[in-house]
Amino acid sequence: QQPVQSPQAVILREGEDAVINCSSSKALYSVHWYRQKHGEAPVFLMILLKGGEQKGHEKISASFNEKKQQSSLYLTASQLSYSGTYFCGTSGGGNKLTFGTGTQLKVEL
């Protein structure tokens, strides 16, 4: 089954923070996060592995709760360039990904 993301959509003013959640009904080995702008390919943001550490770079970080089968993406001090649709991709092992329902994020001035 497809992971469920929340919220479905969010509008931020520049500089505000946001959290995007990804919840799976299956046990997870890894969670991948992507951002996709309209008409473009998904861009890899980061991957979290079971037993691994919380990841982050610049103002985007993520956590992975294996027991709850959930992951969260944290966007701090959002910029206009953060606008797009965010997808989590989950794997129970191996390299095949099941993508979540997506979260549309729009950052405004």
Next chain:
Amino acid sequence: SAVISQKPSRDICQRGTSLTIQCQVDSQVTMMFWYRQQPGQSLTLIATANQGSEATYESGFVIDKFPISRPNLTFSTLTVSNMSPEDSSIYLCSAIWDRSTYEQYFGPGTRLTVT
């Protein structure tokens, strides 16, 4: 950084015809995949393209409809056969270079419209 290219970038086709989409990566990869993304929707895995052997298809996708080839470690094709308007979608290939990191990167996609 990794480069994945796809051809064509877009096409408009008539129902009943077939279209072959090419995916080229700039260096040898461990794994290649094909996804479909319908407008405004998430990505759905069609199949894993196996080098030198038959692709591994996901539930709901069959080889007769979506034949896939991967003759070497840098190239794969996806054919959408006997197309109908329901096949209108974006088709993306992706690749993993390093199996230990699992990082998966996507090509720019092929936007297919079937009339």
